[in-house]
Amino acid sequence: MRTVRIAVSQWAPWIQFDGKNSLDSVRGALIELYKGMKQSRVFDYELQMISAYGMLGPDKKWTGMVGSALRNETDIVGPFLVEEDRGSAVRFLDPVDFSQLAIATGLTPASQYPFVIFRAFSPEVWLLFLSAIIFAALAVLLIHSLLPYSCEKGKFQSFLRYLWLFMMSLFGKDFGAKRSWYLRHIWNNRSFRFIQSVWLMTCIIFVNTYQGNIISNFTSNTLKPKYESLEDVMEDTQVKIATYANSFPFLCLKKLNGTPLRPLWLRVSEYEVSDTIQLLDSVEEGKAVLVAEIGLTKSYIGERFKQTGKCGIRSVPLASFCSSYIALGFRKELPATFIENFNVGILKFNEGGLSQRHKTESLLFYDICTQGRSSTTHPLGLIDLIGAFLLLVAGLVISIFCMILEIAVNRKLLRKQA
Numbered sequence: 001m002r003t004v005r006i007a008v009s010q011w012a013p014w015i016q017f018d019g020k021n022s023l024d025s026v027r028g029a030l031i032e033l034y035k036g037m038k039q040s041r042v043f044d045y046e047l048q049m050i051s052a053y054g055m056l057g058p059d060k061k062w063t064g065m066v067g068s069a070l071r072n073e074t075d076i077v078g079p080f081l082v083e084e085d086r087g088s089a090v091r092f093l094d095p096v097d098f099s100q101l102a103i104a105t106g107l108t109p110a111s112q113y114p115f116v117i118f119r120a121f122s123p124e125v126w127l128l129f130l131s132a133i134i135f136a137a138l139a140v141l142l143i144h145s146l147l148p149y150s151c152e153k154g155k156f157q158s159f160l161r162y163l164w165l166f167m168m169s170l171f172g173k174d175f176g177a178k179r180s181w182y183l184r185h186i187w188n189n190r191s192f193r194f195i196q197s198v199w200l201m202t203c204i205i206f207v208n209t210y211q212g213n214i215i216s217n218f219t220s221n222t223l224k225p226k227y228e229s230l231e232d233v234m235e236d237t238q239v240k241i242a243t244y245a246n247s248f249p250f251l252c253l254k255k256l257n258g259t260p261l262r263p264l265w266l267r268v269s270e271y272e273v274s275d276t277i278q279l280l281d282s283v284e285e286g287k288a289v290l291v292a293e294i295g296l297t298k299s300y301i302g303e304r305f306k307q308t309g310k311c312g313i314r315s316v317p318l319a320s321f322c323s324s325y326i327a328l329g330f331r332k333e334l335p336a337t338f339i340e341n342f343n344v345g346i347l348k349f350n351e352g353g354l355s356q357r358h359k360t361e362s363l364l365f366y367d368i369c370t371q372g373r374s375s376t377t378h379p380l381g382l383i384d385l386i387g388a389f390l391l392l393v394a395g396l397v398i399s400i401f402c403m404i405l406e407i408a409v410n411r412k413l414l415r416k417q418a
Contacts, residue, residue: 002043002338004075006034007050007065012299013358014079014096014326023047029355030079030096030328033345036354042341048074053247054086062089069331078328081248081293091332094343095325096350101249102294102315103233104301106286107223121210129206136199137162143191144182158182170203225314226286230321233289234264240288241267242279249291252322280304284312291318295362302365311369 008015008026018025026047034045054064054077062070065077066089081099082092121129140162141155161182165175175183175196186192227233233241241264243249256265268291280300282288290297297315305311328346330339349355 001041004043004045004334005048005073006045006076007048007068007074007078009049009051009053009065011079011293011296013295013355013362016362021049023049029358032354032358033096033349036349037342037345040345042345043338045076050074050077052245053078053080054089055245055251056085056089066090066329069329072331072333075331075334076328077330079326080329081322081324082327083248083251083324085251086329090329091339092327092329093339094346094350095327096346097326097355098323099293099295099326100323101252101291101318101321102297103225103227103230103318104280104283104290104292104297104313104315105225105227106284107312107314108226108286132202133163133166136166136195139195140186140192143189143195144186147185147189166199169199170207225316227289228316230261230264230318234261237263239286240282241291242288243268243291247292248324249293249322253291276300277304280313284310295359298366299362302363302367302369305369306365314370315366 008023008030010017010021012028014028014030015026016028038044048068050065050068052064054062054066054068056062061067065074066086068074069077069090077090079096080086080092082095137159141159144158144162145155165182169175177183227236227239233239241253243253250268253265253268256262276290279288279290283290290300294315294317301313301315304313330342
């Protein structure tokens with residue numbers, strides 16, 4: 001039975017070590033695969049600790065696991081997120097999974113928005129409701145115009161009065177005295193009474209829905225990821241962007257050079273991860289983000305939650321950026337029959353779902369963390385309601401301008417009369 005040399009490095013749930021990073025404590029989904037291969041007498045194996053996965057250096061030589069395979073120091077390397085450059089140096093076995101990159105980012109309150117009072121409904125709903133007010137005012141104006149009574153005011157003035165009545169009714173104000181000029185002739189009209197009844201029901205629904213949305217959605221200080229895309233990260237020039245040297249995310253981010261997102265790559269090249277735990281503290285404080293494989297980021301966040309109880313980080317997938325299969329690599333000189341038997345073992349491994357238990361274990365504490373409460377109840381503050389005050393100030397400024405204009409016009413008329 002052939003004995004192969006297998007390079008391993010920490011990557012939950014595939015390869016995991018205890019705190020001492022000892023080969024004696026190695027475990028994970030791929031270790032079970034290797035043990036199964038040994039029991040099936042496909043091969044025996046010897047594990048080798050190589051922390052770096054490998055990348056092509058300036059001298060055109062590969063480092064890490066890939067370089068070790070090219071120098072015939074190891075036979076099986078990985079797992080890797082499959083990409084073209086490494087595929088030119090080593091060959092890949094059948095995939096064991098599919099994954100994508102993610103951003104590990106801190107949380108920020110979602111409700112601090114100056115015009116939060118208008119976010120209870122979508123712009124379409126606000127536009128529809130404003131149209132309903134105008135339509136109702138026009139309908140009452142039409143009823144008033146068709147009755148066999150002379151109109152005491154002009155049609156435009158009557159329309160503005162009815163528009164004002166319908167808007168004020170939202171705040172619980174009635175339509176006014178029955179003997180008012182705008183109600184005297186239409187008060188007992190059935191069409192007007194029908195419109196009034198329907199509008200009253202509409203006001204009740206609208207006001208209660210608005211109040212319910214404000215209370216349930218905006219007085220709850222919901223937390224959301226501070227950054228949800230690479231574009232969000234690029235806009236904040238103060239945040240550090242970290243990833244692991246010689247890693248697939250590093251190679252992916254390197255491809256941003258020469259694109260509109262080139263500033264991201266320049267910032268990544270200035271900062272590499274040396275201490276993940278210390279980095280995650282900076283991530284939670286909003287000073288940094290970590291770009292890595294989604295399963296790995298969730299595993300680190302969950303482990304940190306397990307050790308410290310801190311749960312202020314989320315893993316946000318980058319759906320349209322560098323998704324890839326996860327596969328083991330092998331030295332090109334290995335026999336084809338050996339590789340074929342290995343691929344059969346991987347097929348059985350995938351069909352049996354043997355990696356699922358390890359995935360569940362590695363993500364358990366992340367799931368517990370994210371399923372907990374991510375919101376706290378608080379009253380709406382000045383930041384939330386500043387939009388309403390801005391509207392009030394704008395209205396007062398316009399009113400003062402109109403008052404000054406009216407005074408000027410009246411003085412001009414008085415001078416002409418004199």
